[in-house]
Amino acid sequence: MSLQLYCICAVPDLAGGAVPRPADDRPGLRWLDTDALSALVGPVPVRDDVAAMLAFGRVIAHYHGHFTIVPMRYGSCLPGPDAVLDHLRADRRRYETLLAALHDCVEMGLRLPLPAGAPAADPGGEPVSGRDYLLRRRVELADTLRVEAALDELDRELAGLFRQRHREQGWFAGEQRLSVQYLVPRAHLCEFRRRLAGALSALSCTDASESALTSGPWPPYSFAAADESAA
Numbered sequence: 001m002s003l004q005l006y007c008i009c010a011v012p013d014l015a016g017g018a019v020p021r022p023a024d025d026r027p028g029l030r031w032l033d034t035d036a037l038s039a040l041v042g043p044v045p046v047r048d049d050v051a052a053m054l055a056f057g058r059v060i061a062h063y064h065g066h067f068t069i070v071p072m073r074y075g076s077c078l079p080g081p082d083a084v085l086d087h088l089r090a091d092r093r094r095y096e097t098l099l100a101a102l103h104d105c106v107e108m109g110l111r112l113p114l115p116a117g118a119p120a121a122d123p124g125g126e127p128v129s130g131r132d133y134l135l136r137r138r139v140e141l142a143d144t145l146r147v148e149a150a151l152d153e154l155d156r157e158l159a160g161l162f163r164q165r166h167r168e169q170g171w172f173a174g175e176q177r178l179s180v181q182y183l184v185p186r187a188h189l190c191e192f193r194r195r196l197a198g199a200l201s202a203l204s205c206t207d208a209s210e211s212a213l214t215s216g217p218w219p220p221y222s223f224a225a226a227d228e229s230a231a
Contacts (some may be wrong), residue, residue: 001043001080002044002077002078002079002080003041003042003043003044003077003078003079003080003081003083003084004041004042004043004044004045004056004075004076004077005039005040005041005072005076005077005078005084006029006039006040006041006042006056006059006060006063006071006072007039007040007060007063007064007069007070007071007072007219008037008038008039008040008069008070008072008088008095008099009037009038009040009063009067009068009069009070009099010036010037010038010068010096010099011033011034011035011036011037011038013038013066013067013068014031014033014038019063019066019067022058022059022062022063023062024055024058024059026042026043026055026059027042027043028042028043029041029042029059030042032081032084032085032088034085034088034089034092036088036092036096037088037092037095037096039084039087039088040059040063041081041084042059044077048075052074053074056074057074060072060219061218061219064106064219068099068102068103068104068105069099069102069219070095070098070099070102070224071219071220071221071224072224073221094225098224098225101163101164101183101223102183102220102223102224104185104186104187105163105183105184105185105186105220105223106183106184106186106189106216106217106218106219106220107181107182107183107184107216107217107218107219107220107221107222107223108162108181108182108184108189108192108193108196108214108215108216108217108218109179109180109181109182109213109214109215109216109218109222110151110154110179110180110181110182110196110212110213110214110215111177111178111179111212111213111214111215112147112150112151112177112178112179112211112212113147113175113176113177113211114147114169114175114176114177114178147178148178151167151178151180153199154180154196154199154200157195157196157198157199158182158192158195158196158199160188161184161185161188161191161192161195162182162183162184162185162188162192163183163184163185164182164183164223165180165181165182165183166180166181166222166223167179167180177213181222181223183220183222183223184216184217189217196214200212200214
């Protein structure tokens with residue numbers, strides 16, 4: 001029977017059974033142990049719907065609140081208990097490295113808006129000339145560089161309060177945005193949030209800072225390497 005992986009942790013973190021079960025404990029949820037690592041697994045959901053995904057996330061958030069884990073993406077599956085244990089043994093070094101990097105950290109996120117793409121036609125339906133299109137693209141590129149410079153400014157303000165950060169560009173709620181995720185030690189979280197709020201209010205790109213979206217703290221999904229073997 002295939003099993004879905006929730007998260008992976010070091011065996012000593014589960015010693016003594018001191019960690020309570022989640023409030024919405026899932027049927028069949030259990031830990032599988034090797035000599036060094038433990039994997040939280042459960043039955044593959046019958047339906048891939050929003051409710052199943054949210055329940056998956058709540059379980060991971062529960063254990064992340066008690067000790068360091070490598071959170072898995074929803075849908076990471078292996079064919080059975082033996083395959084899970086073989087995977088833990090084969091990838092032991094990688095998971096131990098990840099657990100050390102993620103130790104006692106949370107993920108904080110920030111999204112800043114980017115200008116919309118240059119249209120191929122004006123609102124009246126007439127095609128935009130090549131010259132006008134290039135001029136608009138130049139303006140958009142300048143705006144993008146301005147937002148990137150603002151993120152560089154934020155990094156300097158937050159220096160010493162995060163271990164790693166990732167940036168990416170994409171679409172969110174119908175709007176193109178630059179996103180950045182920070183790996184923040186729990187001990188620095190309050191100061192990180194305080195300094196982030198102050199830095200956003202003082203950003204040089206005022207329009208972007210006013211519509212900035214912050215999120216977290218979350219389990220550090222963005223900093224857990226994709227699991228190539230579990231699919």
